Amino acid sequence: MIGQLLESGNWDPFAEMRQLQRQMNRLFERHYPGSVDFPPVNIWTNEDDVVLTAEIPGVNVDDLDISVQGNVLTLKGSQKEEQLNENETYHRRERATGNFQRSWRLPFNVDKDNIDAKLEKGVLKLTLPRAEQDKPKKIEVKS
Amino acid sequence: MAEQTKTIQKQEAKRKEGIERTRDRMTFMPRTDIYERENDYVLIAEMPGVDHDAVDINFDNNELTITGHVDERPIEGHSISYSEYEVGDYQRSFRFSGDVDIDKIDAKMANGVLRLILPKNEESKPKKITVKSG
Numbered sequence: 176m177i178g179q180l181l182e183s184g185n186w187d188p189f190a191e192m193r194q195l196q197r198q199m200n201r202l203f204e205r206h207y208p209g210s211v212d213f214p215p216v217n218i219w220t221n222e223d224d225v226v227l228t229a230e231i232p233g234v235n236v237d238d239l240d241i242s243v244q245g246n247v248l249t250l251k252g253s254q255k256e257e258q259l260n261e262n263e264t265y266h267r268r269e270r271a272t273g274n275f276q277r278s279w280r281l282p283f284n285v286d287k288d289n290i291d292a293k294l295e296k297g298v299l300k301l302t303l304p305r306a307e308q309d310k311p312k313k314i315e316v317k318s
Numbered sequence: 319m320a321e322q323t324k325t326i327q328k329q330e331a332k333r334k335e336g337i338e339r340t341r342d343r344m345t346f347m348p349r350t351d352i353y354e355r356e357n358d359y360v361l362i363a364e365m366p367g368v369d370h371d372a373v374d375i376n377f378d379n380n381e382l383t384i385t386g387h388v389d390e391r392p393i394e395g396h397s398i399s400y401s402e403y404e405v406g407d408y409q410r411s412f413r414f415s416g417d418v419d420i421d422k423i424d425a426k427m428a429n430g431v432l433r434l435i436l437p438k439n440e441e442s443k444p445k446k447i448t449v450k451s452g
Contacts, residue, residue: 212402215402215403216400216402216403217398217400217401217402217403218398218399218400218401219392219393219396219397219398219399220396220397220399221395221396221397225399226393226396228393230366230367230403230430231366231430232364232365232366232429232430232431233364233429233430233431234429235429257351257353257360257362259353260355262355262356263353263354263355263356264353264354265351265352265353266352266353266354266359267350267351267352268351268353269349269350269351270349270350270351270362270364271349294429296366296367296368296369296429296430297364297365297366297367297368297429297430297431298366298367298390298430
């Protein structure tokens, strides 16, 4: 449904984006009660770099894929499902399993060689430095 | 106003009437899976940001309480541009039926996930009763 109308009659530009994310979640068979975007992220910025933190409990380094193309960051990964035997039953099931994928458009191109990624206690911390060419240049004014 | 993208909301932990926590910060309920096997229960709770020595497990009168403390500080020299999740401690309680062997509870913490194995008491384990003819 492209260009869903809000009740007020205005066009909702985010509707298409949400629709796409929903379709992507279904495509990757992500089972998660009532969720949309996984993982939730916090983004910190300053002039020199962007730091992205994400909570990805239970995801191992081997199940994680981080890639950068220009100024687009893509995070892919998977959370394994527990294997239960026939006589074992769930009393409660709240955790998500399956694949996930998210992309973000950053405010600048990234210096790919100096990306720092840490995965500790289930929290991912990505430091993405601004590419040299993208750094603001000071222009001297001669009188 | 455009509708915001819905993100995973952390549920705030339930609080007993009138009792507050000593720390003045948010406390959330960790997402938890519990399944029952023949000889034990397995409880898996997600507590990202919690170190294995920052977990507190209490089993009292068939009530299991798990608490996790997070030591996360804001990123130095940066300001937050976009936030989808809040950082806080974790706490949740579960009532078990009276068949857990408390002394044998096993706890492991890795990648922000707590795995608890709660073995069943000898008496509660399924026993085979052979029927003799006569």
